[in-house]
Amino acid sequence: MKIANPIEGAATAGIRRTAESRPLSRGEARAASAPRSITDTVETLGIPSGELTPSVHKAIVTLIGEVDTLRRDLDAANRRLRELEDLADMDTLLPVPNRRAFVRELNRMISFAERYGAPSTVMFIDLNDMKVINDTYGHEAGDKALLHVARTLSDNIRGTDTVARLGGDEFGVILAQADEETGRRKAEDLAALVRQTPLTINGTQHAVNLAYGTYTFRSDDAPETALARADEAMYANKKAIKGENAVR
Known part of the structure; x- marks a missing residue:
């Protein structure tokens, strides 16, 4: 059985204690507190910089340019599509919507009435004596009369209402959230405005x-x-007007 030398053991223990408790030198402390070196890897589109050869870089730049061009082309196509949709909804002669747009808006207002229980009124207008104007003064004067009516109606409705040309000398007006009595009074006012606003030919x-x-x-x-x-209702009104004129 081997017996350890007590002197040697004590010396060894003292050496360990001295090594563990000895304060670090200024240089050692700086080295210990210094941050570890971290190697960053820069990536482009997921490709590490080390693999980004000139040919790969050129291909990426080309691809980015093509994507940017496609995005601009798509934006231009969407703008053009919106312009064509707007043109498809406008009357070809007057600065008001056409029948297609009017019916779509009417459908929207009916859905609104169904959802919120708010009634609205639609007004149908037919111009009298347009044939007389066309035959007497020409079709240019007739177009001027249509424009006159369209502007008079448009200038005297709310932003939530809609005026459209339904075809020929017929117009439609949607009076939004107007019950029967309110719609009737507003229609009377609009009709009176058209009659009282003279057209110069x-x-x-x-x-x-x-x-x-x-x-x-x-x-x-x-x-x-x-x-x-x-x-x-418009035809009933037209017959009544003719009857009054016949009596007169």
Whole structure:
């Protein structure tokens, strides 16, 4: 059995204690506190910089340019599509929507009435004596009369209302969130404004006569049905006007 030398053991222990408790030198302390070196890897599109050869870099630059060009082309195509949609909704002669856009808006307002229970009124307008104007002064004067009516209506409605040319000498107006009584009064006011606002043709002022009808639509009405009901009311009004003129 080997017996350890007590003197040697004590010396060894003392050496360990001295090594463990000895304060570090200034240089050793700086070395210990210095941050470890970290090697960063720069990546481009997931490709480490070490693998990014000139040919790969050129291909990436080309690809980015092509993507940017495609994005610009797509934005231009979307803008053009919106422009074409706007043109498709506008009347070809007057600065108001056409029948297509009017029916779509009417459908939207019917859905609004169904959801919120807020009634709205549609007004159907037919100009009288347009044939007389065309035959007497020419079709240019007739177009001027249509423009006169379109502007008069547009200038006297709210931003939530809609005026459109339905075709020929017929116009439609959607009076948003207007019940039967409110819609009827507003329609009377618009018709009176058109009649009372003179149209000048060849230096002579002319009154534009019209007939109109209104219909306050319900949530279960179809757009064409609501428009047909207003059209029927307009024809009843036209007959009444003719009857009054015959009596006079």
